[in-house]
């Protein structure tokens with residue numbers, strides 16, 4: 001049986017047990033343990049001088065191999081091209097995207113470096129699975145270095161519309177690199193459609209049918225693989241929380257207050273400013289809920305060396321303060337804004353304690369918080385998911401109340417509808433979402449991708 005080689009910018013460490021790592025990391029670790037293999041990527045450390053060889057940690061049949069980045073690589077590859085160019089561009093924030101030839105060169109160089117350090121660790125019949133926008137050119141670099149094993153790439157973020165993609169000066173070079181893989185997976189039909197549009201109308205490639213595309217002299221299989229969560233594990237954790245596991249403070253939620261919960265990395269793509277303003281509109285237009293409903297927003301800081309992330313943090317703090325000053329009372333704070341991380345079990349506690357899960361990104365590849373909120377609900381008295389139409393999850397979770405996050409009145413009305421929703425309707429919507437999530441959990445996602453990769457190379 002072929003081994004699996006996973007490559008991603010961040011590597012879930014061997015020591016990250018089920019309690020600590022997220023569902024995606026656990027699913028990949030489980031596959032690695034079963035098939036044997038390598039997880040390769042950045043160590044998370046920034047050093048003065050690049051080391052010659054990756055740091056290796058052997059855990060049973062799995063080799064964890066990580067490379068440090070120099071300060072220059074970290075600034076130009078990670079903060080620069082990955083997070084100041086591709087991230088905003090792929091999330092339709094042209095206003096925030098910065099373009100620099102220097103950063104693109106560095107991005108390509110880090111990908112070349114990763115390829116050269118990964119190659120000696122490969123065996124002949126390995127399957128190579130590369131993840132996300134940091135590492136698009138890795139496959140092309142591996143092929144240049146003579147690697148012939150099947151290679152797949154999964155994009156966790158959206159793939160933007162052609163008109164947005166072509167704003168990137170190096171767009172053709174980047175998409176050419178993407179086409180060096182045997183399999184390219186996207187989260188949703190929208191992303192796949194955007195990619196095919198680019199291939200046909202910008203790259204002069206062709207759609208050959210049966211999921212095959214021919215472009216830049218390569219044939220690749222393109223498909224959607226919407227990421228799921230480990231539903232059973234979430235349900236189990238939720239039951240434990242229900243029985244009193246976790247922090248004692250979580251169990252003293254005031255019974256006379258209804259919670260609406262949001263959990264997001266502090267990222268401008270998550271639509272947090274618009275979310276606060278929608279909640280403000282809700283308090284304006286539905287005064288009966290003043291004093292009775294609290295928005296609990298958890299937003300741990302992220303990528304804080306990138307200026308746009310520092311800006312969003314300041315803006316959000318200002319908005320929370322303004323809205324709380326406007327509507328708050330001595331015994332009620334409308335927005336409980338918590339800019340820090342919580343443990344997994346605490347998050348499940350927050351999900352369970354909240355009548356509404358408010359997930360309103362302006363653009364999101366999938367959004368697993370939406371799915372986790374649903375899976376953590378009490379099956380006899382589930383809450384309501386209010387979900388942005390621009391999250392990939394909205395394509396699957398038809399039981400959610402779908403909103404446009406730019407439309408504050410629409411979000412405010414959806415909150416009021418959710419708060420008044422009958423138990424019958426809540427149950428119907430929740431069961432529909434659970435059925436979809438059980439049928440397409442993270443194991444199904446992982447195994448579908450690996451099976452498709454096993455079929456490579458694909459020929460027209």
Ligand code: F6P
Nearest residue numbers: 009010083132156157265302303
């Ligand atoms: O959701 C996209 C993603 O880049 C993940 O791959 C990553 O784990 C997460 O955001 C956090 O971002 P970062 O790795 O930049 O801290």
